[in-house]
Amino acid sequence: MPVHxxxxxIAVVCETAGTACIKxxxxxxxxxxxxxxxxxxxxxxxxxxxxxxxxxxxxxxxLWSGLGIVLITIIGIVIFKQSLDLAAYIGIGLIMLGxxxxxxxxxxxxx
Numbered sequence: 001m002p003v004h005x006x007x008x009x010i011a012v013v014c015e016t017a018g019t020a021c022i023k024x025x026x027x028x029x030x031x032x033x034x035x036x037x038x039x040x041x042x043x044x045x046x047x048x049x050x051x052x053x054x055x056x057x058x059x060x061x062x063l064w065s066g067l068g069i070v071l072i073t074i075i076g077i078v079i080f081k082q083s084l085d086l087a088a089y090i091g092i093g094l095i096m097l098g099x100x101x102x103x104x105x106x107x108x109x110x111x
Contacts, residue, residue: 002110004054007047012064014044016071023080059108066099 018040025033051060073092076082084092103109 002054004051004110007050008055008060008063008067011044011047011051012067012071014040014047015064015068016075018044019068019072020075020079023076054110056108059102059106062102063099063109066095069095070099 018037021033021036021040024030025037028034028037048060048064051064070092073084077084
């Protein structure tokens with residue numbers, strides 16, 4: 001796997017962990033998750049910046065945000081016991097389809 005995809009995956013995981021920490025922080029009233037927000041988002045933006053050396057910013061941001069949406073949705077369902085309706089699942093499926101189209105068919109991403 002090319003290094004830029006590894007950086008992007010790390011960025012997405014860190015961003016998603018940071019978002020989960022925001023929820024767990026109870027509006028920043030719990031210190032440990034609040035600190036987690038800062039650490040996770042700092043790491044996410046660092047690894048995102050490394051990815052930008054290899055790929056166009058628009059493509060990187062589309063992949064980062066799309067994958068982050070899917071991952072945080074899974075975390076919301078599994079950890080926070082949230083539920084979604086059919087329209088939300090369809091919308092998230094379309095986001096996943098967009099990520100696949102970019103990675104498989106676009107010449108903007110190095111393979």
